[in-house]
């Protein structure tokens with residue numbers, strides 16, 4: 038824990054971040070909405086309370102690492118990085134333009150604060166385990182955090198690392214699974230049905246599976262700051278002590294925070310109409326709506 042930002046402050050920052058997500062995608066005329074919005078509270082808590090990072094010195098040697106493995110949610114990460122001071126909020130308006138530092142998927146070579154390039158789903162946990170293992174070997178005391186989607190958990194490469202990370206005692210590695218119950222598509226009229234593409238892990242007891250592989254596993258409400266903070270702190274306290282990695286299974290709502298995007302795969306990506314953008318502005322930024 039590096040900062041005592043209150044839950045009220047986190048909630049206010051998250052409303053701003055959510056506004057930047059939908060406003061930016063609307064003005065860039067392309068981008069993801071649902072995934073960034075389901076992970077907003079998790080990323081705001083990481084960047085405004087948990088991570089040991091310095092916006093003035095993004096490459097600081099002992100910084101904590103964060104890997105947005107579900108790289109399609111880049112605009113969520115960029116919004117949080119901008120609000121945290123890594124680059125000007127005004128730069129968000131360049132999102133997805135050819136010459137922008139803010140590409141549609143995170144690029145570690147050009148974006149301040151981005152440690153690992155992602156976008157091809159399934160790779161971030163393996164990279165995170167490599168970083169965590171290197172830190173152990175080099176006696177470095179920082180934490181590596183990885184955020185995956187639940188659809189992303191279908192990728193085989195994830196499970197190679199779920200298998201191997203406990204063997205190396207990577208208690209400096211924490212995986213957060215954004216369990217929003219949806220991926221890119223669903224079947225018409227069956228959004229809440231289990232076992233189809235709309236609920237990738239509907240038939241899996243993820244906590245039990247991870248525990249079986251040798252991880253510490255806990256399930257939280259990924260929009261409840263008290264639960265997020267408690268388990269982030271516990272995961273960090275395990276570093277150097279527990280001898281095993283932690284997974285935080287965060288139950289979330291895809292598209293959370295805006296009425297018309299919440300709970301549907303249809304806003305996995307999309308561009309708001311002018312009327313929808315006004316609705317979002319009212320819900321997120323207007324005093325009486327808070």
Ligand SMILES: Cc1ncc(C[n+]2csc(CCOP(=O)(O)OP(=O)(O)O)c2C)c(N)n1
Pocket residue numbers: 071072073075107109156157158159185186187188189190215217219220221237291305
């Ligand atoms: C290897 C790979 N396959 C397919 C895609 C295309 N794709 C982007 S997002 C997405 C759905 C991801 O669903 P989930 O992991 O649940 O993310 P979230 O619900 O948080 O948006 C897909 C299939 C990709 N980026 N990489």
Ligand SMILES: [Mg+2]
Pocket residue numbers: 186187188215216217218219220291
């Ligand atoms: Mg999902």
